[in-house]
Amino acid sequence: MNKKDLKKVMQLAESLCEQRGVRLTSQRKAVLEFLLESEKPLSAYDLLDQMREVLKNPAPPTVYRALDFLLEQGLAHKLESISAYVGCVHPDHPHASQFLICADCGEVAEMEDKMIAKSLENAGKAIGFNTIHPVVELMGTCADCSAKKDSN
Amino acid sequence: MNKKDLKKVMQLAESLCEQRGVRLTSQRKAVLEFLLESEKPLSAYDLLDQMREVLKNPAPPTVYRALDFLLEQGLAHKLESISAYVGCVHPDHPHASQFLICADCGEVAEMEDKMIAKSLENAGKAIGFNTIHPVVELMGTCADCSAKKDSN
DNA sequence: ATAGTAATGTTATAATATTACGTTTTGGCA
DNA sequence: TGCCAAAACGTAATATTATAACATTACTAT
Missing domain, CATH: 1.10.10.10 (Winged helix-like DNA-binding domain superfamily/Winged helix DNA-binding domain)
Known part of the structure; x- marks a missing residue:
């Protein structure tokens, strides 16, 4: 930053x-x-x-x-x-984030998709589970690193 | 089991x-x-x-x-x-599961909501992120433990 | 049978995190 | 102000999770 x-x-x-x-x-x-x-x-x-x-x-x-x-x-x-x-880059409101972690370069993007957060919460509720803290982390490769790989 | x-x-x-x-x-x-x-x-x-x-x-x-x-x-x-x-209780097909972890009793439920898995993958794709392994874990309280708490 | 690979044995150590207890700092209030 | 209680911090030790490095054994395919 x-x-x-x-x-x-x-x-x-x-x-x-x-x-x-x-x-x-x-x-x-x-x-x-x-x-x-x-x-x-x-x-x-x-x-x-x-x-x-x-x-x-x-x-x-x-x-x-x-x-x-x-x-x-x-x-x-x-x-x-x-x-x-x-x-956290936007700590001004409580939020359930999702993190995209690049396994190649190590960079991380924080995403805040309210639909996903809600779907998860609701899926829990459907079986009586009360979510306190969701952990959502996608391991993969970011756009840059994917591009680098393709050019090989 | x-x-x-x-x-x-x-x-x-x-x-x-x-x-x-x-x-x-x-x-x-x-x-x-x-x-x-x-x-x-x-x-x-x-x-x-x-x-x-x-x-x-x-x-x-x-x-x-x-x-x-x-x-x-x-x-x-x-x-x-x-x-x-x-x-894994159903290892016969590759799958992106979600886990519900009860912070009280420690029990864990494995969920396989394909909509959620797809939404996550797509949200990544939208910014060029290629998901290899999603980690989705909801920390919270299971139905049993929530009931026990309510009765206090 | 034997060479190459996969699996395991063994010792040590790295990396992540917490406990326990003592001391200092802070903020509220008599 | 001076005292108290709570919060924050200092410090040493230790617990927990995970990997490195290298030797040995077992399996598989020719």
């Missing part, structure tokens, strides 16, 4: 946290910034490395606590199938 | 492997049986414990190799959001 957008999202995050009466502390802010700056999802230990830039001796709990907070607040998402984390 | 169904699925697995010219060895068979017998998903290390029943000194690779094989052959599935594995 470019600097301008980053700043915008960070300001949004700050105001959301203020509204909710929760604290976007400097550590949490740092983790969120690293996630948003990155083109690709980061593992908890990638983040731990990055945190050395802003903290003397960060330990795993430092990162995992910040991540827990960001996930709770919808400011970041965990990609379960690759154990990695991304910043 | 009860013994009768277990036997049926195991026979199906055997004939599928024979057709495909791949080997359902005794270790792979054992892992698949443990998965199918279990009411709940098993972690790789749960399986490792169980493997002590049939092997003197099983090590992690023993289990992970068997799991890799079963996943490749569509005889088992991995639940990414809980790092656990389940046996």
